[in-house]
Amino acid sequence: xxxxxxxxxxxxxxxxxxxxxxxxxxxxxxxxGLGVPDPKGIFGTxxxxxxxxxxxxxxxxxxxxxxxxxxxxxxxxxxxxxIMIHQRFDFALLAMDQIVNQAAKWHYLxxxxxxxxxxxxxxxxxxxxxxPQHCQSLHAWFAHIPGLKVVLPASPRDxxxxxxxxxxxxxxxxxxxxxxLHQTYGEVPADAYETPIGEAAIVREGRDVSxxxxxxxxxxxxxxxxxxxxxxxxxxxxDLRSIAPLDRDAIEATVRxxxxxxxxxxxxxxxxxxxxxxxxxxxxxxxxxxxxPRRIALPDVPIPTTPxxxxxxxxxxxDLARAAAEMLGHxxxxxxxxxxxxxxxxxxxxxxxxx
Amino acid sequence: xxxxxxxxxxxxxxxxxQQMRCPVHLCxxxxxxxxxxxxxxxxxxxxxxxxxxxxxxxxxxxxxxxxLAELYGRATGCCEGKxxxxxxxxxxxxxxxxxxIVGSTVPIGVGAAFGCSMxxxxxxxxxxxxxxxxxxxxxxxxxxxxRLKRLGVVFVCENNLYSxxxxxxxxxxxxxxxxxxxxGHGIEAHEGDGNDVLEVRRLAADAVEAARAGRGPVxxxxxxxxxxxxxxxxxDDELGYREEGELAGWxxxxxxxxxxxxxxxxxxxxxxxxxxxxxxxxxxxxxxxxFARRSPFPExxxxxxxxxxx
Numbered sequence: 037x038x039x040x041x042x043x044x045x046x047x048x049x050x051x052x053x054x055x056x057x058x059x060x061x062x063x064x065x066x067x068x069g070l071g072v073p074d075p076k077g078i079f080g081t082x083x084x085x086x087x088x089x090x091x092x093x094x095x096x097x098x099x100x101x102x103x104x105x106x107x108x109x110x111x112x113x114x115x116x117x118x119i120m121i122h123q124r125f126d127f128a129l130l131a132m133d134q135i136v137n138q139a140a141k142w143h144y145l146x147x148x149x150x151x152x153x154x155x156x157x158x159x160x161x162x163x164x165x166x167x168p169q170h171c172q173s174l175h176a177w178f179a180h181i182p183g184l185k186v187v188l189p190a191s192p193r194d195x196x197x198x199x200x201x202x203x204x205x206x207x208x209x210x211x212x213x214x215x216x217l218h219q220t221y222g223e224v225p226a227d228a229y230e231t232p233i234g235e236a237a238i239v240r241e242g243r244d245v246s247x248x249x250x251x252x253x254x255x256x257x258x259x260x261x262x263x264x265x266x267x268x269x270x271x272x273x274x275d276l277r278s279i280a281p282l283d284r285d286a287i288e289a290t291v292r293x294x295x296x297x298x299x300x301x302x303x304x305x306x307x308x309x310x311x312x313x314x315x316x317x318x319x320x321x322x323x324x325x326x327x328x329p330r331r332i333a334l335p336d337v338p339i340p341t342t343p344x345x346x347x348x349x350x351x352x353x354x355d356l357a358r359a360a361a362e363m364l365g366h367x368x369x370x371x372x373x374x375x376x377x378x379x380x381x382x383x384x385x386x387x388x389x390x391x
Numbered sequence: 392x393x394x395x396x397x398x399x400x401x402x403x404x405x406x407x408x409q410q411m412r413c414p415v416h417l418c419x420x421x422x423x424x425x426x427x428x429x430x431x432x433x434x435x436x437x438x439x440x441x442x443x444x445x446x447x448x449x450x451x452x453x454x455x456x457x458x459l460a461e462l463y464g465r466a467t468g469c470c471e472g473k474x475x476x477x478x479x480x481x482x483x484x485x486x487x488x489x490x491x492i493v494g495s496t497v498p499i500g501v502g503a504a505f506g507c508s509m510x511x512x513x514x515x516x517x518x519x520x521x522x523x524x525x526x527x528x529x530x531x532x533x534x535x536x537x538r539l540k541r542l543g544v545v546f547v548c549e550n551n552l553y554s555x556x557x558x559x560x561x562x563x564x565x566x567x568x569x570x571x572x573x574x575g576h577g578i579e580a581h582e583g584d585g586n587d588v589l590e591v592r593r594l595a596a597d598a599v600e601a602a603r604a605g606r607g608p609v610x611x612x613x614x615x616x617x618x619x620x621x622x623x624x625x626x627d628d629e630l631g632y633r634e635e636g637e638l639a640g641w642x643x644x645x646x647x648x649x650x651x652x653x654x655x656x657x658x659x660x661x662x663x664x665x666x667x668x669x670x671x672x673x674x675x676x677x678x679x680x681x682f683a684r685r686s687p688f689p690e691x692x693x694x695x696x697x698x699x700x701x
Contacts, residue, residue, distance in 0.1 A: 066509065092509065098539065103498045103532025110502020113487060114437070116509060133529070137492050138499065146480045146488060147471035148697040182698050206700035 044390060045224040047217045050192040051081040051157075054199035055119065057228040059089045062117060065203060066093045068108065069121030069157075078121055079159065079218045101127050105134035105156070109142075112152045117203060124170050125158040125212065139208040140183030155202040157211045160251070160302065162350065163381040167341035173251070176308045178210045179280040185209040185233055186280040188302075190254035191391045192222040194277055197231025205233060214252040214302060221389040236283035238290065242270035245296035245360045248287060248313050250276045253300035253332075255391065259353035263371050264360055271360060279309055287313055288320045295326035296363050300356055301333035308333060327363045332356055347380040392422040392588060392647045394672045395446045398455065401676050402445075402462065403624035410684070411462040413475030416443040420586075420618035423646035424549050425450035427591025428517055431599050434485060435512075439500040440519040442477050442491035443617075447519050452484035455675065456682040465686035472689050487516075494520065494527030497546075501533045504542040515543045515602045523554035525569050526562060534576040534608070541607035545598045546573075548610065549585060551617045556632040573610040585613030586646040589653075616641035
């Protein structure tokens with residue numbers, strides 16, 4: 037296949053392609069999770085794979101998240117490369133012993149004798165009343181654990197490249213996919229390329245303020261940057277892509293260029309990724325900061341089901357643009373109105389790409 | 392059995408020096424199970440275990456000096472000192488790993504069998520677990536999947552009646568046995584005397600044969616008794632959590648004495664050859680302790696080594 041061939045694909049199609057390529061190229065790879073072979077195929081990401089590779093390599097599983105994670109780990113120890121999928125991040129909490137005590141630690145505690153090439157895809161729900169137990173993104177928890185890698189693709193290109201890199205990696209890698217990204221589209225090369233784990237990417241250059249974001253907040257940051265640009269404020273948008281390892285050099289570099297830092301996270305505000313990013317800058321480059329850094333993330337409450345309340349939980353491009361402008365001393369920025377029919381509990385149909 | 396017993400007794404003897412700076416869960420009294428099971432395994436088979444794993448590791452052929460060096464926290468230990476007594480590994484000997492979170496290696500062992508099955512490898516995996524682990528949900532998740540896929544796993548449950556200080560009757564309904572539970576999963580299960588090495592071996596041989604032949608997993612519940620304290624080198628009967636005379640009764644059923652009596656009676660060995668064997672083992676253990684204590688501690692830079700695989 038020509039590596040130069042590039043075309044537009046939706047995010048979920050890019051994930052599907054990555055799985056397809058990994059299954060095709062390495063007999064040790066298998067895919068397992070509740071609903072993997074069902075007609076909807078995990079938001080389309082696994083559709084067709086069971087038919088192509090058979091029920092042994094692309095399979096459903098008993099409703100036993102902790103046990104099945106251990107089973108994936110055990111198989112990885114003897115040479116397999118499992119890809120485990122949870123349709124909601126929240127269900128992975130049942131497997132914390134196997135992920136945190138076992139997968140993250142065996143390589144270290146057995147002095148390098150054990151390897152666990154395990155990929156775990158966790159999908160973050162949002163909207164339509166997902167409620168407090170179907171919408172969490174606890175990526176910061178996993179990033180806190182030495183021995184785990186954690187990636188959060190924001191674009192279709194990185195969804196494919198990071199997943200391929202995760203499957204080829206000899207460590208447990210947590211891949212966090214925001215459900216609202218699945219229908220976005222963008223350029224996706226056809227070949228089996230890797231997006232390097234641990235490298236952030238500047239997705240928009242700018243001189244005035246750094247918007248450091250992950251996952252769905254990268255899209256909000258890009259839209260905020262457009263709003264700001266209309267007022268002559270040029271925001272640089274850094275898509276972290278990986279948070280463990282965290283590309284601290286890229287964070288430092290963007291803040292040294294702009295002098296202003298606004299962090300946007302899909303997780304909660306307290307004790308989260310935003311604190312780690314801001315601390316990185318304070319430790320490495322506080323002299324470069326021309327204003328106190330700020331963060332925009334979820335308020336520290338469980339996310340309620342009713343849209344009447346959950347609409348206050350998810351900051352968006354308007355919030356980011358306003359916060360960035362305020363950091364630069366613009367307190368009266370005129371932003372475009374939010375569309376009158378905007379529903380904050382479903383993805384914005386005008387906002388799907390290309391990215 | 393004798394090698395494991397003498398190693399454990401030697402650890403108990405040296406432990407008060409406080410040079411083995413990690414918790415130790417000694418298996419004195421329980422040696423017959425690992426010995427009988429390991430005797431019927433092939434070199435390509437795997438075993439996993441939990442916190443009380445010295446006997447499982449040694450009977451499988453795990454490297455004794457590397458185990459003792461591990462307890463002493465030395466660079467020559469099987470985990471370079473990063474694991475200690477509760478984390479043993481010897482891949483060359485077919486010992487895939489032991490960790491102390493109760494029940495955690497049950498799915499990992501089943502997963503190893505699943506991986507071997509996907510790779511069409513003819514290996515059996517022995518999962519050592521205790522009566523306490525059978526109260527963990529993950530044990531049942533693992534039994535279900537092992538049965539679903541008819542994996543080549545032999546679950547070897549050492550029922551020593553106590554989870555730390557708590558008797559089985561306070562944790563599980565007495566009228567329902569562990570084997571009953573396991574049969575509820577559709578898995579063949581057998582009870583046996585875990586202090587009779589020949590009975591263990593007989594049960595294990597049938598179980599391994601069934602597992603290897605693709606007839607699915609087998610569960611063995613083997614009754615036994617931990618002589619010393621749950622964790623540490625001492626006897627702790629003075630605490631009163633076990634009935635008076637219970638330990639003495641089980642010591643009467645010492646697996647090593649019983650086997651010795653048998654081989655003497657059958658004329659397979661005599662006092663002299665048993666004594667010679669004991670001396671040989673003692674020398675090996677003495678040398679292993681010397682090796683461990685002479686070994687260097689890991690260098691500081693090893694702290695950051697192997698957090699992630701390259």
